Amino acid sequence: MTATIIDGKAFAANVRAQVAGHVTRLKEEQGLTPGLAVVLVGEDPASEVYVRNKGIQTREAGMASFEHKLDATTSEAELLDLIGKLNADPAVHGILVQLPLPGHLDADLVINAIDPAKDVDGFHISNVGLLGTGQKAMVPCTPLGCLMMLRDHLGSLSGLNAVVVGRSNIVGKPMAQLLLGESCTVTIAHSRTKDLASVCRGADILVAAVGRPEMIPGDWVKPGATVIDVGINRIERDGKTKLVGDVDFASAVEVAGAITPVPGGVGPMTIACLLANTLTAFCRANGLPEPQGLTA
Numbered sequence: 334m335t336a337t338i339i340d341g342k343a344f345a346a347n348v349r350a351q352v353a354g355h356v357t358r359l360k361e362e363q364g365l366t367p368g369l370a371v372v373l374v375g376e377d378p379a380s381e382v383y384v385r386n387k388g389i390q391t392r393e394a395g396m397a398s399f400e401h402k403l404d405a406t407t408s409e410a411e412l413l414d415l416i417g418k419l420n421a422d423p424a425v426h427g428i429l430v431q432l433p434l435p436g437h438l439d440a441d442l443v444i445n446a447i448d449p450a451k452d453v454d455g456f457h458i459s460n461v462g463l464l465g466t467g468q469k470a471m472v473p474c475t476p477l478g479c480l481m482m483l484r485d486h487l488g489s490l491s492g493l494n495a496v497v498v499g500r501s502n503i504v505g506k507p508m509a510q511l512l513l514g515e516s517c518t519v520t521i522a523h524s525r526t527k528d529l530a531s532v533c534r535g536a537d538i539l540v541a542a543v544g545r546p547e548m549i550p551g552d553w554v555k556p557g558a559t560v561i562d563v564g565i566n567r568i569e570r571d572g573k574t575k576l577v578g579d580v581d582f583a584s585a586v587e588v589a590g591a592i593t594p595v596p597g598g599v600g601p602m603t604i605a606c607l608l609a610n611t612l613t614a615f616c617r618a619n620g621l622p623e624p625q626g627l628t629a
């Protein structure tokens with residue numbers, strides 16, 4: 334059996350088109366434009382690419398994009414001052430601070446300074462608590478993208494065994510909360526889990542988010558399972574740089590029922606869901622109905 338390939342690139346393009354449609358209508362009906370502010374501190378090359386793409390896709394969706402590029406030596410006080418200004422700016426409905434931050438900055442302190450209603454990353458402690466207690470929250474973009482693809486592929490997730498490999502605050506933990514919200518039986522596994530192979534083999538839904546290149550081979554995958562690969566790892570192979578996931582795609586594709594590729598799977602959904610979250614934040618701020626199918 335060869336798995337269905339879940340095309341995240343096409344899925345993300347569809348999400349962005351839906352967001353753009355809502356933005357056009359909101360401009361006509363309300364005369365208002367959603368705005369997203371993205372803050373980058375330092376010159377991490379990958380972060381620079383992600384931030385540039387966020388700006389491009391925000392403008393393509395018809396939203397206002399505010400980009401703040403700060404020097405790597407920016408102090409915590411300067412960064413907090415900028416966040417305070419963005420919190421108070423009525424043209425800004427979403428605020429994102431690109432991670433990772435340079436080592437001298439306390440990421441938790443910075444993230445928790447963002448107005449939770451504008452926290453389109455869903456990383457603020459208030460949004461983490463709201464999601465954890467099943468209340469209306471801003472939901473982190475990458476897990477939200479995974480959930481959208483899972484719902485589209487499987488319909489109801491109720492009663493399925495879901496294994497999330499990885500326990501990060503950005504992906505693993507919120508992904509597990511979302512799957513619990515869909516009435517899955519959820520296991521969070523990680524590098525210290527005993528007999529990880531057999532834990533993974535029990536998964537109807539296997540989400541890999543450990544950040545270790547091709548760590549999960551096909552013989553850890555239950556036949557017919559849906560595999561969501563969140564890993565984005567750059568490796569050297571045959572003298573070339575290659576992007577691979579946390580799952581060994583070549584062997585897993587022979588066993589799984591469906592699988593996301595890397596690149597072109599979960600990655601593109603991260604920015605698409607950022608746009609969806611900015612639209613959601615805008616609607617909530619203005620007391621408008623939330624866009625259907627673009628929230629958790």
Ligand SMILES: Nc1nc2c(c(=O)[nH]1)N[C@@H](CN(C=O)c1ccc(C(=O)N[C@@H](CCC(=O)O)C(=O)O)cc1)CN2
Pocket residue numbers: 383429430431432433454474475565576595596597598599600601602603604
């Ligand atoms: N504040 C945040 N920081 C970071 C987040 C985040 O959600 N919020 N996530 C990642 C980086 N990221 C967005 O910021 C991101 C990662 C990957 C992709 C993507 O489209 N990947 C492509 C491959 C791109 C490539 O060639 O490198 C794919 O998988 O197909 C988009 C956004 C960390 N920081």
